[in-house]
Amino acid sequence: MWSYAGSLSRFCERAQALIHGDLHTGSVMDTPNSTQVIDPEFAFYRPMGFDIGAFVGNLILAFFAQDGHAHEGNDRKEYKEWIWRTIEETWTLFQQKFTALWHQHKDGSGEAYLAEIYNKPELQQLVQEKFMKDLFHDTLGFGAAKMIRIVGVAHVEDFESIKDDSKRAACERQALELAKLLLEERRNFQAITEVV
Template sequence: MLDKSPYEPLNAATLTRRLGGMPELTRRLGPAAHWQVREVGDGNLNLVFIVESPKGAAVAKQALPYARCVGESWPMSLERAFFEYHALVRLGARDPGRLPEVYAFDQSQALIVMEYLAPHVILRKSLVEGVVLPELGGHLGRYLARSLFRGSDFAMDTAHRKADLALFAGNGELCGISEDLIFTDPFRASPRNRVTAGLEGDAAAARADRDLKVAAAALKRRFATSAETLLHGDFHTGSVMVTDRDSRVIDPEFAFYGPMGFDIGSLLGNLMMAFFAQSGYRADHAACIAYQDWILDVAETVWWVFAAEFARLWKSGRNGILGLRELFEDVGHEIGARSVLTDLMEEVWRDTLGFAGIEMHRRILGLAHILEFEAIANEGLRAECERRALAMGRVLMLRARTLRGPREVSALARTMAERPL
């Protein structure tokens, strides 16, 4: 039984005392006297510890009552750990083996203990180092299809769907952060924004760009009002850990019910930024182009695998509120069901492009920047890479209805990477 003592931020010593009496952990790790604990968190919000022993290892993640990247001046609720725990359980069941296994949850300490992923590394670091991961696109495309389909009205009955929707509606604080940091701050003068030296004019141009702000407003409305499925909510290249044969999804604390294209777009926007960043640290032009081509191939594969797996699930697992088999397959109207799927996928594709474009803006003009750009030592070169990415992001936001597929997007990215600034 968990200790119900008041919340306190833990450290290596107090974490051992906190967890050492939990049978579910001592069975896995052995007696606490043999544990070694180190704090490794480098994210924006939480404390993260690795607990190791001769018998095994685990990760312990504790929410802080403020945003770690800013400090105590930005207070935050500890309840985000509750939502992350429930998201880990649900998303993990929808694509078994793709998320870390949860070992324990201590709600009073906002603490989740889960599987230690080794020898996995954060995908962002692999993209900076130029590592080729042959199965990445397939893994992430299938994860997106399975999690988005199985968390939607197409697969869930009314009782479970409404209860789940009500539960995750409580994650309003983190949704509010996304609504501000993603959809609003990059397009206004906000004290939270950070801009690379040399991009001040580009930031001012975005703030003055009426068409861009109209597109951002439409995307924000879609994000806030379209509760299509349970989303990871912050699905980017820092939320994936990889080896050359495995890919795992982590950190779903921003989980909420929203539009399917948001998770896909967030990932593809980050892959696009990694594409534009390559010229900032690859002096060998041929090697740079080859790795950029691989990144674009991953992005294309994510979409095509997602679409194929979603269609398979649509055919075999459409038993929820919006199954509609009684209107179509049960009366011999299979073509009608395929038309519904076609319309849905076209809508998801448009959303994906728009959300990808806005993700590129918020990571360059907003608060939370990315390693792929920050690894570029030359600030002038970094600004040039970011400027090209902003141009790409703007096109994705404004032409989401006319770009017809991933290959067209890849061709556009290559053009943007080569054109004079």
């Protein structure tokens, strides 16, 4: 189980990268030719899984809110399918790009896994797989924690804009159930396709 104390410790002690700190779909500006991330006022050094988890968690919340916005003539099914594809593509492309950069810069001066120590390709591959698995599990844990905020002071517009209180509550309940599952069972997931 991912305890509050354990996750707080992980968040405070893992300064893996400069992260955005508040990454969600409203922070990403996308055109056919470029993608930009805005509002970096919360940027600081923390675990890499926090940002990607926050983004994935935000997409999952959007998915669960769709039933509250559905109406006759628009069941939101296609949009929900697009959200799931986007979640899968987000993690898959992140993982591919990250590992490609890792291979490209493996002999750089900032490399944590020095060639003198990890001098066998098989050993380097195992280290990379372990790192990415841990990063994936952090992503699920931090994403779930961000999803749980809908019951706190930080509200989510996807849910807030559902006019019918009973529909909104049903949508929020489903999102919280998945968040709880991801938080408690995150290490049982081996791939983003299992989450989707």
